[in-house]
Amino acid sequence: MTGTAQSLPPPPRTAATLPGALASPRHRFTAEHAFRALCLAALTLPLLLLVVLFADALRDALPRLNWDFLTSYPSRRAAAAGVLPALVGTAYLMALTAVIAIPIGVGAAIFLEEYARPGRLTGLIEINISNLAGVPSIIYGLLGLELFVRVIGLGRSLLAGAATLALLLLPMVIMASREALRTVPHSMREAGYALGGDRWRTLRLVTLPMCLPGILTGIILSLARAIGETAPLITIGALTYVAFVPDSLKSAFTALPIQIFNWVSRPQPEFHVNAAAGIVVLLALMVALNATAIWLRMRLQRRRYW
Amino acid sequence: MSILLPRGLGGRQPSLAPAAKSDAAVPGDPPAPGGGREKMRTENLRAWFDTSPALKGITLPVSEHRITAIIGPSGCGKSTFVRCLNRMHEVVPGARVEGTVLLDGIDIYAPTVNPVLLRRHVGMVFQKPNPFPTMSIRDNVLAGLRLSREPTAGADDIVERALRQAALWDEVKDVLHRSGVSLSGGQQQRLCIARALALEPQVLLLDEPASALDPIATQKVEELLVELKQRYTILIVTHNLQQAARIADLTAFFYMGELIEFGPSDELFTRPRDPRTEAYVTGRFG
Numbered sequence: 001m002t003g004t005a006q007s008l009p010p011p012p013r014t015a016a017t018l019p020g021a022l023a024s025p026r027h028r029f030t031a032e033h034a035f036r037a038l039c040l041a042a043l044t045l046p047l048l049l050l051v052v053l054f055a056d057a058l059r060d061a062l063p064r065l066n067w068d069f070l071t072s073y074p075s076r077r078a079a080a081a082g083v084l085p086a087l088v089g090t091a092y093l094m095a096l097t098a099v100i101a102i103p104i105g106v107g108a109a110i111f112l113e114e115y116a117r118p119g120r121l122t123g124l125i126e127i128n129i130s131n132l133a134g135v136p137s138i139i140y141g142l143l144g145l146e147l148f149v150r151v152i153g154l155g156r157s158l159l160a161g162a163a164t165l166a167l168l169l170l171p172m173v174i175m176a177s178r179e180a181l182r183t184v185p186h187s188m189r190e191a192g193y194a195l196g197g198d199r200w201r202t203l204r205l206v207t208l209p210m211c212l213p214g215i216l217t218g219i220i221l222s223l224a225r226a227i228g229e230t231a232p233l234i235t236i237g238a239l240t241y242v243a244f245v246p247d248s249l250k251s252a253f254t255a256l257p258i259q260i261f262n263w264v265s266r267p268q269p270e271f272h273v274n275a276a277a278g279i280v281v282l283l284a285l286m287v288a289l290n291a292t293a294i295w296l297r298m299r300l301q302r303r304r305y306w
Numbered sequence: 307m308s309i310l311l312p313r314g315l316g317g318r319q320p321s322l323a324p325a326a327k328s329d330a331a332v333p334g335d336p337p338a339p340g341g342g343r344e345k346m347r348t349e350n351l352r353a354w355f356d357t358s359p360a361l362k363g364i365t366l367p368v369s370e371h372r373i374t375a376i377i378g379p380s381g382c383g384k385s386t387f388v389r390c391l392n393r394m395h396e397v398v399p400g401a402r403v404e405g406t407v408l409l410d411g412i413d414i415y416a417p418t419v420n421p422v423l424l425r426r427h428v429g430m431v432f433q434k435p436n437p438f439p440t441m442s443i444r445d446n447v448l449a450g451l452r453l454s455r456e457p458t459a460g461a462d463d464i465v466e467r468a469l470r471q472a473a474l475w476d477e478v479k480d481v482l483h484r485s486g487v488s489l490s491g492g493q494q495q496r497l498c499i500a501r502a503l504a505l506e507p508q509v510l511l512l513d514e515p516a517s518a519l520d521p522i523a524t525q526k527v528e529e530l531l532v533e534l535k536q537r538y539t540i541l542i543v544t545h546n547l548q549q550a551a552r553i554a555d556l557t558a559f560f561y562m563g564e565l566i567e568f569g570p571s572d573e574l575f576t577r578p579r580d581p582r583t584e585a586y587v588t589g590r591f592g
Binding site: 117118185187188190191192193194195196197198201202205206209210 | 392394397399422423425426429430432434436438439440449450452453454455498501502505
């Protein structure tokens with residue numbers, strides 16, 4: 001704190017004295033601002049739409065949303081009809097589909113990523129799997145009708161429905177699992193090999209634990225998509241009026257989307273209320289599935305930090 | 307020899323433990339440069355990536371209980387060379403190896419040798435610290451035993467011994483259940499060294515282990531290696547000439563896939579015989 005230092009004038013700090021190029025562009029409308037606004041609109045619009053749709057369904061559904069609705073069988077009288085067979089059918093269907101699709105899908109992904117030699121055949125298989133993911137679901141329904149219902153002779157059973165849905169999900173599960181496997185850096189596998197691990201042990205102890213959250217998320221998101229599938233189930237002949245809960249794999253069944261479809265297509269407006277209530281139940285199931293996916297991922301990710 | 311016989315696959319039996327700590331060459335063993343006996347030897351080792359040659363006939367002895375440094379400009383085949391010594395080179399698709407690599411006189415490329423078993427005896431530490439992120443510090447140390455189906459009886463002792471050898475025990479002994487990647491970069495690299503040591507390998511290969519570390523962490527790793535050569539045979543690839551001069555007993559200079567010069571470090575750095583070595587160690591290229 002010498003006298004000379006104190007006597008120095010303070011450095012000019014005001015924006016007015018700065019050359020224009022250095023002045024803060026705070027008051028200028030830039031391309032970035034426009035882009036940001038656009039992105040925000042892109043985010044809000046679908047969200048708003050979703051909220052409006054859900055609120056509309058909920059308002060229509062309210063008179064019918066009660067415990068009886070969940071525990072009653074369908075009826076010719078709209079006020080007495082419920083979704084029990086459809087709800088149980090959907091639950092069984094999802095569980096069975098998962099049991100079929102997960103081992104096959106994850107296994108195929110592991111083979112393609114970890115064991116298959118990259119070559120023309122592998123490339124061909126990859127392209128086909130990607131294409132299969134884009135095939136309309138009704139085509140899978142036709143395949144399921146011919147293969148599972150008729151050739152294999154499962155009939156219009158729960159098992160045939162689950163097998164058809166599993167077929168529909170397989171490309172998605174395979175692709176999601178492969179993506180997850182690819183996120184594991186090659187250096188991790190090398191570290192496993194360098195520590196005397198063979199392919200199997202390295203996969204089991206190093207690679208799979210690292211990509212498990214990704215695989216699980218992919219599986220659950222695929223299931224969440226399958227829960228709303230209607231076309232393939234109608235194609236293979238799932239019933240629209242079921243007055244019983246399925247009791248075996250060979251049992252006839254119905255599912256929530258089919259029940260909703262059935263109610264919507266009736267002329268009486270009372271059944272449309274039932275349809276709205278069914279939609280709310282289906283949405284709640286879907287949200288529950290997605291929430292499970294998020295919860296699982298967070299739980300598993302707490303153990304890793306890279 | 308253990309890597310050939312099913313009974314001796316363990317790698318932790320006394321006969322394989324680095325017991326001979328004497329510096330004097332055992333009579334009958336081939337003499338190795340820098341004293342000590344010859345632990346490994348490559349003869350006319352050649353390696354390719356697809357069709358491009360990476361190593362063009364390397365003949366190099368590796369002395370037991372010595373640090374041998376491999377130096378040379380980028381792309382000269384240093385890393386490929388050490389990766390051939392534990393058969394990691396062939397993990398890369400399209401990679402190929404020819405020639406002989408002897409470990410205690412046994413050709414590790416013989417058809418009877420299982421590369422997976424070999425890698426327990428020839429451990430490796432990579433350039434970038436790569437602890438397993440899904441495992442705790444403790445599990446990282448034990449990972450090698452689990453990966454190679456070794457019994458993990460007395461795990462606590464194994465963990466402590468390996469971490470002590472890697473000079474990391476005092477820093478992590480209270481947080482053994484934390485994730486391996488919660489450590490600093492230098493600690494992570496020492497964890498990777500501990501992980502390799504837990505298998506009690508005979509030879510330790512290090513591929514630029516300090517290049518991603520700051521100077522203080524580097525110094526720690528260097529001190530550690532000098533300490534470890536009492537028990538292990540160490541081969542280190544390094545970009546850092548001062549590092550090779552500081553810690554290596556023997557240094558090999560690679561250039562364009564060939565071994566240009568090999569000898570005791572002080573000679574190679576102060577009186578290089580080949581003009582290319584001289585140009586490199588004096589910093590004229592590289």
